[in-house]
Amino acid sequence: MQIKEITTNKADFMDILLIGDEDEKMINKYIEQSSIFVLYENKVLTSVCAVITKDNETIEIKNLATYPKYQNRGYASALINFVCNKYKINFKYLILGTGENNKTLEFYKKRGFQETHRLKNFFIDNYEYPIFEEGKQLVDMIYLKKIL
Numbered sequence: 535m536q537i538k539e540i541t542t543n544k545a546d547f548m549d550i551l552l553i554g555d556e557d558e559k560m561i562n563k564y565i566e567q568s569s570i571f572v573l574y575e576n577k578v579l580t581s582v583c584a585v586i587t588k589d590n591e592t593i594e595i596k597n598l599a600t601y602p603k604y605q606n607r608g609y610a611s612a613l614i615n616f617v618c619n620k621y622k623i624n625f626k627y628l629i630l631g632t633g634e635n636n637k638t639l640e641f642y643k644k645r646g647f648q649e650t651h652r653l654k655n656f657f658i659d660n661y662e663y664p665i666f667e668e669g670k671q672l673v674d675m676i677y678l679k680k681i682l
């Protein structure tokens with residue numbers, strides 16, 4: 535597998551970014567300031583990760599996604615490891631916010647993240663339409679943190 539950073543024409547990756555965050559308007563709020571990392575297997579794009587700098591000691595994953603047909607092959611985990619290794623020299627913490635979806639929360643907790651706080655009604659207040667995952671409407675944003 536090969537991981538590359540995209541520095542130009544980031545919107546070319548909108549298609550895969552929409553798997554991690556289904557509202558294009560929300561993606562447009564962070565895409566330009568994000569470092570975008572993409573993973574290719576045999577030259578085929580499988581996964582993406584968007585990272586921003588929050589403050590002197592913290593980076594945040596804004597988007598992490600793998601195309602459905604390539605899921606469960608370790609690609610998102612490989613991107614998280616890549617990001618941790620790249621940023622641990624200069625930063626202390628990796629944070630991210632996600633919907634209250636048990637599968638997603640388990641995924642991150644198994645990879646060393648712990649819940650810190652929640653933003654009440656984030657998905658109601660910030661998205662133009664209701665977001666459903668696994669048949670459940672997302673309401674609060676759950677924040678998780680990992681020490682780099």
Ligand SMILES: CC(C)(COP(=O)(O)OP(=O)(O)OC[C@H]1O[C@@H](n2cnc3c(N)ncnc32)[C@H](O)[C@@H]1OP(=O)(O)O)[C@@H](O)C(=O)NCCC(=O)NCCS
Binds near residue numbers: 604
């Ligand atoms: C979550 C996601 C990025 C994982 O990508 P991946 O390349 O399949 O990840 P890996 O192969 O490294 O790991 C697979 C793990 O993801 C879990 N997983 C599978 N589908 C999932 C889903 N829809 N949501 C969350 N986790 C999922 C699997 O249970 C597996 O967990 P385990 O290894 O702890 O048993 C991918 O499922 C995805 O793009 N989901 C939709 C977008 C999303 O929910 N993004 C995360 C919120 S920002």
